[in-house]
Amino acid sequence: MTGCPYKKVYFNWKTNKAEKCTFCFPRIEAGLPTVCSETCTGRMRYLGVLLYDADRVEEAASAENEQELYEKQLDLFLNPFDEAVIEQAQKDGLSMEWIEAAQNSPVYKLAIEYKLAFPLHPEYRTMPMVWYCPPLSPIMSYFEGKQAQAGNRNPDMIFPAIEEMRLPIQYLASLFTAGDTEPVKLALQKMAMMRSYMRSEITNKDFDHSRLTRLGLTERQTKDMYRLLAIAKHEDRFVIPTSHKEAYMDTYRAQGSQGYGGEYFGSNCDGCGVPVAVESGKSGQEIYNEQFYGGIFRD
Structure with missing residues (x-):
């Protein structure tokens, strides 16, 4: 469709x-x-707001080890509940509506708090802001298929089963973490344990809570994960503040530099390469070959 x-x-x-x-x-x-x-x-x-430190993006994207890029990107994101972050955000012009949206962001919960979502191909160093939760189907089909229903699968074997299924995890790690399998493995274990815990809660069966502690989860966090992933309402999945256009006094000048640079078209252009080349009588193709590289201006 x-x-x-x-x-x-x-x-x-x-x-x-x-x-x-x-x-x-x-x-x-x-x-x-x-x-x-x-x-x-x-x-x-899910759609939501993430606050990040734009001044450290280049540093994070320049990490030598590709497998460190995922963690480096996580370090860029700021805690929207931190008083210092809130104060600085307000100084930078963000309204409380945007700050509250960042606090309620489902993307922040999935990617930063629970670490269930991952960026696609971080090794490309584009710092993508579209995040994906890895699929559980290769893992849970082992426990929830026809053979599992016949009693041939032990739910306590979830941890070793996830670790032994190296091919799916290695493939997912090549997509999301530049080959680092540990974050993907932990995310799969959290989601699998969440399903096992909620099944025990609904059917009133005993559950070993030490398995949650082993993954760094509490009962409250597990239930919050279940609500967000399984039964979230429209307002839970989409937390989007409005743009407040009434605050924009001169959108024409605030849209960014154009043409040869500067605050607006034609400003601060004295001495830049293109006008000098035009005055020298060079052809358009010669100017293009000298001034452009890969679709962008040369310095």
Whole structure:
């Protein structure tokens, strides 16, 4: 079924180009989720705010060891409940609505607090902000399939089974953590144990709570994870503040630099390479070859 109303993520046979997702920015600015997220039949998509330290992005992306990139990216994100972070965010112009949205963000809970979601291919060093929860199907089918129902599988074997299934975990780690299997393994163990715990709660069966402690989880956290992953309402999955356009006094000048640089088109352009090249009488192709590299201006 088609989820994108703008057909942005599909190959355009008329222009022979694959266009990029616009993230439904008119809806996002109004506090509404993207259409593909809202119409997701599995209700598996979440949208929320993350506060991060933009000054340390280059440092985090420059880590020599690729397997450190995931942890480096996690270190960029700020705790929205920290008083110092709240004070600095307000100084930087963020309203309390945005700060409260960051505190209630489902993305913060899944990616930072519970560490169940991972960025795609961190080794590309693009610091992606789309996060994915690894699938449990290769693991839980071992315990919840027909053979498990016949009594041939012991639920206490979840930990060793996840560790022994090296191929699925190694493949998932190559997608999400640049090959580091430990974070993926821990996330799978948390989700598997959450299912086992909630099944015991609903069926009034005994459960060994030391297995939760082994994973660093409490009963409250496990129930919160279950609510967010299984029965979350619309307002729990999509926590999106409005853009407050009434605060923008001059959007034309605030949209960013264009053309040759500066605050607005044509400002602070004295001495830059392109006008000098034009005055020298060079052709357009010669200017392009000298000034551009890979689609961006040379320094």
